[in-house]
Structures are given as C-alpha cells and as structure tokens.
Amino acid sequence: xxxxxxxxxxxxxxxxxxxxxxxxxxxxxxxxxxxxxxxxxxxxxxxxxxxxxxxxxxxxxxxxxxxxxxxxxxxxxxxxxxxxxxxxxxxxxxxxxxxxxxxxxxxxxxxxxxxxxxxxxxxxxxxxxxxxxxxxxxxxxxxxxxxxxxxxxxxxxxxxxxxxxxxxxxxxxxxxxxxxxxxxxxxxxxxxxxxxxxxxxxxxxxxxxxxxxxxxxxxxxxxxxxxxxxxxxxxxxxxxxxxxxxxxxxxxxxxxxxxxxxxxxxxxxxxxxxxxxxxxxxxxxxxxxxxxxxxxxxxxxxxxxxxxxxxxxxxxxxxxxxxxxxxxxxxxxxxxxxxxxxxxxxxxxxxxxxxxxxxxxxxxxxxxxxxxxxxxxxxxxxxxxxxxxxxxxxxxxxxxxxxxxxxxxxxxxxxxxxxxxxxxxxxxxxxxxxxxxxxxxxxxxxxxxxxxxxxxxxxxxxxxxxxxxxxxxxxxxxxxxxxxxxxxxxxxxxxxxxxxxxxxxxxxxxxxxxxxxxxxxxxxxxxxxxxxxxxxxxxxxxxxxxxxxxxxxxxxxxxxxxxx
Amino acid sequence: xxxxxxxxxxxxxxxxxxxxxxxxxxxxxxxxxxxxxxxxxxxxxxxxxxxxxxxxxxxxxxxxxxxxxxxxxxxxxxxxxxxxxxxxxxxxx
Numbered sequence: 017x018x019x020x021x022x023x024x025x026x027x028x029x030x031x032x033x034x035x036x037x038x039x040x041x042x043x044x045x046x047x048x049x050x051x052x053x054x055x056x057x058x059x060x061x062x063x064x065x066x067x068x069x070x071x072x073x074x075x076x077x078x079x080x081x082x083x084x085x086x087x088x089x090x091x092x093x094x095x096x097x098x099x100x101x102x103x104x105x106x107x108x109x110x111x112x113x114x115x116x117x118x119x120x121x122x123x124x125x126x127x128x129x130x131x132x133x134x135x136x137x138x139x140x141x142x143x144x145x146x147x148x149x150x151x152x153x154x155x156x157x158x159x160x161x162x163x164x165x166x167x168x169x170x171x172x173x174x175x176x177x178x179x180x181x182x183x184x185x186x187x188x189x190x191x192x193x194x195x196x197x198x199x200x201x202x203x204x205x206x207x208x209x210x211x212x213x214x215x216x217x218x219x220x221x222x223x224x225x226x227x228x229x230x231x232x233x234x235x236x237x238x239x240x241x242x243x244x245x246x247x248x249x250x251x252x253x254x255x256x257x258x259x260x261x262x263x264x265x266x267x268x269x270x271x272x273x274x275x276x277x278x279x280x281x282x283x284x285x286x287x288x289x290x291x292x293x294x295x296x297x298x299x300x301x302x303x304x305x306x307x308x309x310x311x312x313x314x315x316x317x318x319x320x321x322x323x324x325x326x327x328x329x330x331x332x333x334x335x336x337x338x339x340x341x342x343x344x345x346x347x348x349x350x351x352x353x354x355x356x357x358x359x360x361x362x363x364x365x366x367x368x369x370x371x372x373x374x375x376x377x378x379x380x381x382x383x384x385x386x387x388x389x390x391x392x393x394x395x396x397x398x399x400x401x402x403x404x405x406x407x408x409x410x411x412x413x414x415x416x417x418x419x420x421x422x423x424x425x426x427x428x429x430x431x432x433x434x435x436x437x438x439x440x441x442x443x444x445x446x447x448x449x450x451x452x453x454x455x456x457x458x459x460x461x462x463x464x465x466x467x468x469x470x471x472x473x474x475x476x477x478x479x480x481x482x483x484x485x486x487x488x489x490x491x492x493x494x495x496x497x498x499x500x501x502x503x504x505x506x507x508x509x510x511x512x513x514x515x516x517x518x519x520x521x522x523x524x525x526x527x528x529x530x531x532x533x534x535x536x537x538x539x540x541x542x543x544x545x546x547x548x549x550x551x552x553x554x555x556x557x558x559x560x561x562x563x564x565x566x567x568x569x570x571x572x573x574x575x576x577x578x579x580x
Numbered sequence: 581x582x583x584x585x586x587x588x589x590x591x592x593x594x595x596x597x598x599x600x601x602x603x604x605x606x607x608x609x610x611x612x613x614x615x616x617x618x619x620x621x622x623x624x625x626x627x628x629x630x631x632x633x634x635x636x637x638x639x640x641x642x643x644x645x646x647x648x649x650x651x652x653x654x655x656x657x658x659x660x661x662x663x664x665x666x667x668x669x670x671x672x673x
Contacts, residue, residue: 141654313649316644
C-alpha cells in the first residue's frame with residue numbers, strides 16, 4: 017500500500033465512513049486512492065471552509081470524529097476558519113492536507129504554504145509527515161488524540177511524494193487508555209451539603225465527554241437549580257423543573273440573577289467564557305466554586321476554584337449522583353426562589369397574536385420549536401437569530417443544537433447543517449440563519465442539491481447585520497457603520513437557481529403554514545422570513561460589563577430592579 | 581512599551597522537556613506569547629528523542645496558567661517551574 021492507501025486504511029479501522037473535502041494538485045494521490053475505495057463516502061463541498069465546517073457539524077451531531085481534506089496552499093488556508101471554529105469549541109476533527117513534494121518544501125513552490133506554522137495556535141496537535149514509514153503511526157495517533165481528553169482538531173500535512181510512497185510496515189500504534197478509577201468526592205460533597213444556595217453551571221464539556229446521561233441523572237438526583245452556557249443548551253433536557261436556561265450576555269434575567277445570588281457554583285464542563293460570565297469581578301460574587309473539567313488548563317484559568325475535580329465526567333458525576341440519591345440536598349427554599357425568578361425573568365416573551373403583524377424573531381423561533389419534531393437538529397449561524405434560537409427554542413439534547421460558540425463564525429450554519437444531515441440521513445435538520453451569515457457560504461446550496469439532502473433552510477432576513485447594528489445603536493450612539501444589506505439578492509430566486517424550492521413569508525399568520533410546508537416537503541426547501549430591521553435581542557449585557565447590568569427592552573439596566 | 585513597567589513584571593524560569601519534532605520550539609514559544617508572557621532568555625539542548633528547553637520569562641498573569649497550557653501540548657513531556665507559586669487544591673481523577 018502507498019501512503020494514500022494507508023490513510024484510507026486508517027479511516028476504515030476507525031469506522032470513518034464520511035469525509036468532506038475538495039481535491040487539488042498536492043492531494044491528488046489520496047483522491048486517486050478514493051476512486052477504488054467503496055467504504056468511504058467523500059462529500060464534495062464547494063469551498064474548503066465549508067468542508068471544515070461540515071466536518072465540524074458532522075462531529076457535533078454524531079459525537080464521532082469529523083474529517084476534512086484539502087490540497088496545499090489555498091486549499092489548506094481556506095480550511096483555517098473552520099479548523100479554528102472546531103478548536104474553540106473542542107470539536108474532534110481530523111484535517112488532512114496535501115503538501116508540495118518533500119524536496120520542494122521551503123522553495124516557495126506553486127501552492128506551497130507553511131500550513132503547519134500558520135495553524136499552530138488553532139490545533140490540538142499537528143504533523144508534517146517527513147517519513148513515509150511514520151504515516152500509519154501518525155494516522156493512528158492523530159485520530160485517537162483528536163477524540164481523547166478534551167477533544168480538538170488534529171492536522172496532518174502530507175507531502176505529495178509521501179502519499180505515493182509504498183510503505184512496508186503498517187504497524188499502527190495502539191494508544192493506551194487510562195486506568196479507570198473512582199474519584200474522592202467527599203470534600204466536594206461536604207461543600208454541597210453546607211451550601212444554602214448552590215447552583216449548577218454546565219457547559220459544552222458535558223457533550224464533549226459524551227456524558228449527557230450521567231449529567232441528566234446527576235441533575236435529577238441533586239435537584240440543583242441550573243444554568244447553562246450557550247454550548248450547554250439541551251442539558252439536562254426539555255422542561256427540567258430546576259433549569260433556568262442560558263446565562264450571560266444574552267442570558268435570561270433569572271439565570272444571571274441566580275448566579276449573582278448563589279453561594280456555591282458547581283461548574284461542570286465549562287470554561288467560564290467571557291460571554292457567559294460578563295465582567296469577572298462581578299461574577300458570582302458571593303460564591304465558592306467547585307470546578308469539574310477534563311482539561312487541567314481550564315482550572316483556575318479565569319477564576320480560582322475552591323476545589324477542582326479533573327477527569328472524565330462519566331466517572332465523576334455518577335459518584336455524586338449515588339451520594340445525593342442516598343442523602344438529598346435540603347435546598348427547598350432556594351429551589352422555590354429560583355423557580356420564582358424563572359417565572360418572572362425567564363424567556364417567556366409573549367407571542368404576537370396579531371395575524372397581520374410583522375414577524376418577530378422570538379415569535380418565529382417559538383413556533384418553530386413547537387412545530388418541529390423533538391429530535392430536530394438546528395444548525396445556527398451567528399448573530400441575532402443565533403441568540404433567539406438559544407433563548408426561545410426548547411432543546412431536549414445538546415446534539416440537537418449546533419452553534420458556533422467560541423469563534424462565532426458567520427457562515428457556520430449551512431455547512432454545519434450539511435454535516436449534520438450526513439450524520440442523520442433521515443432526520444430533520446434545519447439551518448436557521450440570517451441574511452448576513454447565509455451569504456458567507458451560500459455556495460453550499462449546490463452541495464445540498466448535488467446530494468439531494470432534505471435540509472430545511474430558514475433565513476431570518478432583516479436586511480442588515482443585526483447584531484452589529486444593535487450594538488451600534490446601544491453602545492455607539494446609534495451611529496450605524498457598514499451594516500446595511502438592503503441590496504441582498506432575492507433569496508427565493510437564488511434558491512430556485514440551485515433547483516431548491518423556496519417560500520417567502522412576512523406576516524405572523526403565515527408562520528405556521530410556512531414552517532409546516534418546508535417540513536412536509538420531501539427534499540431541500542428554503543423559507544425566507546422577512547423581519548424588522550430594528551428588532552433587538554433582549555436582554556443584553558454590554559461587552560465587558562457585569563451580568564448584573566443587563567439592559568432590557570425598556571433600556572433599564574439593573575437586574576435587581578425587575579427580578580423580584 | 582514602558583521599560584520600567586516591563587522590568588517590574590514577575591520573572592520565572594521554566595524547564596521544559598519536549599519530544600523531538602520539527603515545530604517543537606515554535607509551538608512552545610507561541611503558547612508563551614499568546615498567554616501573555618515575554619521570553620528574556622532561552623537555551624535548548626537536543627538529545628536523540630527529546631529537547632530540553634530552559635526559558636526565563638516574565639508576565640503579569642499567573643505562571644501556573646502558562647504552565648498548565650504548556651503541559652497540554654502533546655509533545656511536552658514535563659514542565660518544571662523553578663519559582664513555584666501557590667496553587668488550588670486539585671484532585672486528578
């Protein structure tokens with residue numbers, strides 16, 4: 017077998033049967049090997065960035081590793097945004113790029129870039145293969161590394177000649193698994209039992225550890241009031257009695273209030289990101305903190321923990337669950353207080369009942385949440401619509417909510433939805449996007465058509481970059497700067513040009529029919545939803561301010577004034 | 581940059597052992613820079629399968645944070661801090 021065939025052999029060994037890529041000069045040996053391979057489905061996207069983001073979406077939706085492939089030079093550099101996106105959200109990803117032949121490296125050859133050097137800061141690890149015999153071991157190590165501990169993207173840059181070299185010894189390295197052992201949680205339990213107002217704070221690390229079931233059992237046994245980060249949405253499940261929803265910049269007043277008042281934060285799989293905590297000085301000012309995470313580097317990174325437990329959530333959380341089942345927490349008053357806050361300060365925005373009224377983002381998302389099947393995967397883009405989904409769509413599982421949390425990548429949603437659809441061939445997958453984000457990877461309509469994916473696309477079109485416009489209005493004296501998109505193309509005609517049927521709605525009484533029509537259609541379909549240019553996401557915390565200083569739709573800025 | 585402010589920053593010495601790889605030094609130095617530290621002195625010795633790198637550096641952020649970030653690098657075998665600071669009680673499970 018040559019190097020290219022060894023790459024495919026590694027895919028087979030790890031049950032990798034879907035990859036996203038785009039061919040070119042220095043990766044042609046691998047594409048030649050794909051011709052004879054029936055076990056790997058190669059999905060041809062129309063831009064390398066979309067290949068990486070589709071691999072990301074595949075990984076988020078499936079829990080498996082996502083794989084993307086590109087050639088050297090521009091192929092590799094086009095991957096960078098997608099790989100950075102995966103890095104920021106700790107998504108397991110394998111990136112394969114071709115490189116100019118070994119002898120030409122460092123000569124400024126055609127389509128040569130130092131992609132290893134360029135990407136050091138956005139990968140969990142990376143390799144430039146300089147010895148063909150090392151390739152099988154590198155493949156094995158990379159695939160394992162991308163998925164182990166705190167997952168992340170691993171990049172293998174492979175010169176063209178190495179792909180063509182016959183390799184004699186394919187001996188793959190078997191990576192050792194850590195010995196299972198059980199944590200000593202006695203001190204943490206003592207802190208929990210002594211707390212009067214303990215609060216569960218969970219993030220994307222729960223899903224990264226595939227610990228959703230362990231977390232759900234823990235949330236039920238502890239009955240702790242809980243807040244989630246953007247990436248934690250979906251845990252511990254729909255309508256959990258003690259869930260207060262998302263905290264942070266666009267979090268609920270109830271969630272931020274509970275963080276402000278708690279005396280113990282029980283942090284699970286979260287990195288205390290600035291969009292969630294607001295100004296750190298004012299974050300959970302009265303609380304001690306227990307921090308549970310797979311990554312030692314997250315402990316004490318932004319806020320010192322009073323106690324840290326580092327390791328696999330699937331081993332740590334069950335230990336707490338068993339203890340708390342035997343001896344429940346006595347926090348009834350605190351639970352009652354949090355439920356009251358949730359009632360008065362949750363995301364219970366009233367739906368607009370006026371049939372002829374313009375559609376609002378929250379009203380549309382709430383109807384979508386009620387109508388779409390429970391196991392629908394929503395892939396968002398970035399902006400106001402992303403926050404409306406986070407606030408108003410009720411998710412029952414975190415793998416149903418695909419969102420670019422760390423990097424905030426406009427253009428994520430459409431390719432991520434393509435990846436999710438390949439992970440759930442018959443499932444309902446909806447890309448909820450904005451007019452700005454949609455245009456960043458609109459070429460992928462061709463990918464949807466090529467594979468006849470039954471994807472549903474919903475564009476909430478306010479004819480501007482709404483989140484930027486909102487912040488310019490609120491924090492830059494309403495001085496609008498380069499946010500106008502009122503010369504958008506006709507999105508309905510555009511979809512039809514790709515042979516994708518489309519529908520336009522603009523009034524409240526059209527929402528249900530619009531949603532039901534696209535969901536019932538046997539194939540891809542786009543719903544274009546006209547919304548007001550002036551609509552804002554509420555509440556909002558000014559970047560850099562404390563979460564106490566939330567601003568609501570009446571421009572009031574003190575949480576304590578309106579959450580009783 | 582104000583040179584007086586720079587000299588006032590705490591100084592540390594880290595001894596790092598890394599596996600041999602082409603980008604080892606770049607990887608290490610990039611993490612140091614991104615995490616807010618400046619290198620004032622560096623020495624490296626290369627053995628068959630590893631590199632020993634001594635870094636003298638300064639920065640206003642907690643050195644424990646940099647150390648834990650360096651330890652995350654796949655090819656870093658060990659990071660030893662000569663001036664150890666206080667740290668949280670941590671239970672590795």
